[in-house]
Amino acid sequence: MHDEKNTLLFLMRKNKTYIILFSSFFAAFLVLSCQKKEIFTKSIEVCPHYNCADATVIQVTDQYFPPKHRFVRDDSRKYSAVWAEFLAFKYNVPLHVFEQNVKGEEFRGFLQTGRGGASIYYPSCHFEYRQSKLDSIKAEIENVTCRTISTLSYGCGKTKYSDSLPNYILGGRNSKFMSLSNNTEANTWYGEGVSAPEDFNILNRSAGGRFYTDIQRNNQNLAQAGNYVTEQVSKTVANGGFYTNFMHWHDHYNNKNDSLIEGVTVMQPLFKAMQKGMKNSRNAGLDYNEAIEYLYAKEAIDSVQILESTSSVLKIAIQLSKKRNADYSVIDTPVTFSVRKDAMEAFEIDEVDLNTKLLSVFEDDDRYYLNIMLDFTQSEIIVTLHSKKDRVEILELEEALRVSKRWFVNGVKASEPSKFILFRREQGAKEYEIEIVHRTVSFSEKYDLPELDEGYDYFCGAIDKKKESTLIEL
Secondary structure (H helix, E strand, O other), rough: OOHHHHHHHHHHHHHHHHHHHHHHHHHHHHHHHHHHHHHHHHEEEEOOOHHHEEEEEEEEOOOOOOOOOOOOOOOOHHHHHHHHHHHHHHOOOEEEEEEEEOOOOOHHHHHOOOEEEEEEOOOOOOOOOHHHHHHHHHHHHHHOOOOOOOOOEHHHHHHOOHHHHHOOOOEEEEEEEHHHHHHHOOOOOOOOOOOOOOOOOOOOOOOOOOOOHHOOOOOOOOOHHHHHHHHHHHHHHHHHEEEEEOOOOOOOOOOOOOEEEHHHHHHHHHHHHHHHHHOOOOOOOOOOOHHHHHHHHHHHEEEEEEEEEEEEEEEEEEEOOOOOOHHHHHHOEEEEEEEHHOOOOOOOOOEEEOOOEEEEEEEEEOEEEEEEOOOOOOOOOEEEEEEOOOOOOOEEEEOOOOOEEOOOOOOEEEEEEEEEEEEEEEEEOOOOOOOOEEEEEOOEEEEEEOOOOOOOEEEEEEEEOOOOOEEEOO
């Protein structure tokens, strides 16, 4: 009996040990499974901004006036559009023009070089709203932009028809703005980060600031107005937001002391202030159409995951649902997906087959960034990428664009494929008296300069596929 009792106690202890060991292994399995699941879900993510930038920051204006247009040709305003583009290249600031009609071939060139975009300016100052007129303006602007237009600006700030707009309009800019004189913060909401105001309306959105107006009407000097812009841009970067500063390039008004303030004379401090606010961070580089479309597109993504990754195939599943009552078919802007390199296993991304869905690929040390065009008629998209033997260009996202003069050759070279623009200014002329000599509309690492005339200073700007620009003096 004593032996049987000892045997029973031994078996119970042994079973208890097995139970404890089994429980420990099971608990460890659950932990590892959860960890694996967490790693998997984070292997691919939607970027909050195009190319996973830190913020989206744009300088916007109403109407593009080429130098010989009758409205600007007789004073310093004739330099305004070219001067703005020069500064945009120099300070790496994206531009956007709200336009009501095309005033010359210069506008087409401006768009093709890629530092600026365009959409609709509805002339509410002089016309009641009619959709037929809106459609007509849209068609004219699309003819030169070669893309679908999805945003507009309300002329004279008259926005009473905002509720009557067709659903192909995804975003609108009114004439309101945030100002240092009112001690207000810019509304930089972009789907996350800082909260949107209770009365926020994406079809009737205020600008983050109006630099020229603060100087001309609100008694701010250049330093004060510039510091406010820099501060608001810096805060936009901190909260991952969307900021615009509005200024008519052709502004030409008296201030309260009846002194003329020429827009071209105060434009450079604005661009400089915006660049300063973006210091040590990356701007998405989008125009206003693209920025609003990116917001709609990223909002519509419910989930994304990698279904399969082999040496030859990468399959990505994207779940979609429209979040707004709008025409999503007008969206021409891809969404950037960030993919951990170690999650792609053996897939050869540098031999990927670029197509109508996958438009470009960038990388940094740890991740690839895939710019994918979405089809919003579907609730689920399976993006299948094939690895082929043709090498595909994958650019470093963090690498700054550099441009330099080529030795022994009348030309310049860029650190990566770029479009180029050649400016010149007569020696002894005012700083803003800039003219455009030549543009290129295709990407290349080299640019052969035309013959340069004596008596001028020349400048060459470049913009790469990441939408980053720079400018050098030759």
